[in-house]
Amino acid sequence: FTLNKGTAENIGFAIxxxxxxxxxMRPGLKTPLKDNGSGQYVLNLSAQYARTxxxxxxxxxxxxxxxxxxxxx
Numbered sequence: 524f525t526l527n528k529g530t531a532e533n534i535g536f537a538i539x540x541x542x543x544x545x546x547x548m549r550p551g552l553k554t555p556l557k558d559n560g561s562g563q564y565v566l567n568l569s570a571q572y573a574r575t576x577x578x579x580x581x582x583x584x585x586x587x588x589x590x591x592x593x594x595x596x
Contacts, residue, residue: 526575530583537573538589540566566591 527535539545540554548554548568556564570589574580 529586532581534580
């Protein structure tokens with residue numbers, strides 16, 4: 524995850540994995556995945572705007588990048 528690189532301040536995105544419930548994915552933390560019973564994994568991701576502090580949000584663009592690393596233990 525990168526923080527907002529746009530012009531708006533105190534705003535960014537939160538990324539969620541829909542695994543039956545919405546699990547918020549957090550930078551640097553592992554998110555366990557469940558296979559679908561056939562050894563396949565489905566990543567249903569969604570994003571929503573999220574405040575990054577208690578300070579007022581300023582208008583402008585919101586730009587972030589998400590890179591997902593998948594590995595098997």
